[in-house]
Amino acid sequence: MTVSITTSSWRDLKNAKARARLERALPAIFPAPVLHHALTRPLIPPTPRLAVESYWRNHILRADRLARALAARSGTPEGWTWQLGEGGAGGRPASFRIPPAPFREPAFARGRGACCICGQPVYRFGWHRDLWGQGVPNGKAAWHAACVAAWKFWIAPHEQVRVLKRHQGHRCKASGKRLLRTAEVDHAVPLYRIWREHRDAPWPELLGYWGVPNLQVVNRTAHVLKCRDEAAERSQTLRLSRYRVVEDESGFSVVEEE
Numbered sequence: 001m002t003v004s005i006t007t008s009s010w011r012d013l014k015n016a017k018a019r020a021r022l023e024r025a026l027p028a029i030f031p032a033p034v035l036h037h038a039l040t041r042p043l044i045p046p047t048p049r050l051a052v053e054s055y056w057r058n059h060i061l062r063a064d065r066l067a068r069a070l071a072a073r074s075g076t077p078e079g080w081t082w083q084l085g086e087g088g089a090g091g092r093p094a095s096f097r098i099p100p101a102p103f104r105e106p107a108f109a110r111g112r113g114a115c116c117i118c119g120q121p122v123y124r125f126g127w128h129r130d131l132w133g134q135g136v137p138n139g140k141a142a143w144h145a146a147c148v149a150a151w152k153f154w155i156a157p158h159e160q161v162r163v164l165k166r167h168q169g170h171r172c173k174a175s176g177k178r179l180l181r182t183a184e185v186d187h188a189v190p191l192y193r194i195w196r197e198h199r200d201a202p203w204p205e206l207l208g209y210w211g212v213p214n215l216q217v218v219n220r221t222a223h224v225l226k227c228r229d230e231a232a233e234r235s236q237t238l239r240l241s242r243y244r245v246v247e248d249e250s251g252f253s254v255v256e257e258e
């Protein structure tokens with residue numbers, strides 16, 4: 001008991017300080033849901049920026065939706081195609097597992113004040129709308145707080161397994177049974193297939209494959225089976241792509257590609 005009293009009084013003290021700091025730094029205009037969120041946290045974030053970050057981190061599905069909507073506003077940059085870069089060459093991701101981000105590539109970057117993930121203007125505290133009527137983006141900012149939260153979610157969706165489970169009513173997407181504790185996050189359309197079959201889709205649409213529209217939580221047994229099927233399918237394509245059938249006088253011969 002002593003421990004918990006000490007913890008709670010320590011927290012009260014820390015929160016009183018954090019709240020005072022946050023209120024001192026708060027501008028006259030600040031997104032109301034963010035402030036409400038901050039003041040109801042177990043530990044109050046002590047600055048407006050941290051409050052905004054905490055808000056998106058805790059509303060990850062909203063951040064995912066917003067980042068993709070902002071990307072849709074930017075559209076696919078003229079002349080850009082999804083390519084991989086060996087060792088990150090040209091600012092391109094080295095793997096198809098990383099979502100394509102044209103505005104992170106120097107050739108398409110929009111510079112300071114624009115978000116390097118969605119390409120749209122960034123305002124105070126990494127907010128996506130000009131609530132302050134400043135008319136110009138924040139020249140020091142390079143990303144939206146929402147887009148950073150979304151990006152982290154896209155590259156490590158398993159970290160949000162609890163949120164995703166709740167989102168699908170705790171039912172396994174493969175079997176319809178109740179999700180178990182060991183359930184895993186899965187891409188309904190596996191990422192290698194996005195690269196193989198949907199590479200030329202408009203960029204904002206591609207992002208949907210990393211976001212909620214393509215994420216599902218499935219029980220481990222179902223996931224293991226799905227992964228096995230996918231691995232079999234992949235090795236088969238690999239075999240097909242390594243060998244080429246060539247027509248010649250004798251009929252057909254199979255040539256191994258380099």
Ligand SMILES: [Zn+2]
Nearest residue numbers: 115118144147
């Ligand atoms: Zn953004």
